[in-house]
Amino acid sequence: MLSYNPTKEIIETIHAATTAIHFQTITEDFSPGYPNGNVKTHKNSFPLRPIISQCPTPIYYLAKRLNSLISPYVSYNYSIDSSAEFLSKQEGHPSSGKIVSLDVESFVTNEPVGETIDLILERVYRDPSTPTLNNPEEAFHTLLEICTRKDAFTTHRGQMYMQKNGVAMESPHGVLFASSYMEVVEERVFSQILHPDMYVKDIDDTFVMAPSIQVIETLQRTFEE
Template sequence: MFVLIPSQQYLSKLDSILCNTTKFQQITRDPTLSIIRKVNKIIDAVNARRDGLHLQKITGDFRPGYIYGNVKTHKDDNPLHHIISQIPTPTYHLAKTLNAIFTPFVHTEYCFMSSLPLLKIEEIHLRELLRICTQEAAFRCPRGKLYQQIDGVAMSSPLDVLFANFFMGSVEKEVFNRSGRPPIVRPVRRRHLREDHQL
């Protein structure tokens, strides 16, 4: 679906999102090169451990990501749902690697997946890489200004679902420890429904 709105209205709605200084910080310099140097230094330290994890160093040409908004047509005044694309940033593929590393440790006791304990991140290097991937990657707004998201995880980041699952898993564990685990009804397969219908 295409939604057409005046460009000034679109920019104004994005400006109102970015003016939240608890979530976003305007910056004056492109941090891309310093992020590459910082991350590669940490990766060297991680890779120096022979029996540990091996990460690929960041090489190539990168630039800040960009923010855009999808119009919420079902809400009054049609606010924007902002999305920050981090695909052009130097930490995008690193974030995908970290997501693959940490996903098996998400607390899934109350899901249909196998249960694993919630990971306690004690490795200082991996914790710092997660912080850089979620808070230091810069992005441009349509007006050309540079920002960083300083709180939360940007939607479209490879880590957004991971952190959401971590959070919900810990909430579920706390709530169900107090109130008891609710019964989980597994969905009935369609084949069985067809057989029952024929009977």
């Protein structure tokens, strides 16, 4: 077991700056995250989806607390919660359209973490349409870094690693970071091309309805650029 307190000073800085935001002080004994995997039975050759369990780590509950603060700043304009919601949206569109599913391959584990953190902080601290969090931006940035690129995990042989980019599967930040980054990508794409008849997504799995396959191909190409 490891007994360490990597965020005590930062948390104390935030608590000194505001009484409105409180983080639990990390004072217990913890262990590093550990990797495991799920087999992707729906894909050829059954690849393994790598997962790092962060439940025993010192940053797990800190990451969840950060999520609760960030979530109101992330818009979910195109998100759906279930297949039933997708079918409901589909009923409102002409049946003559082409429907396809687009997938961002391994997006959560490969997304640019540094850029995503910058995008989140831009929305939290400099977007005039949202209220600014009453805590130091630099401290908030450091906590997000600690919960992603600086969180160690160990292999079954005892070797220690850190995931430098991407967010580990099962990280509390996985869905939120993916949604934050995709929101910016979508804004860029739809500023360049016409919006399809329907565009909805479940994190990085996207359903599109358009009048022709050419419109869908243009959409896919623009996302890939």
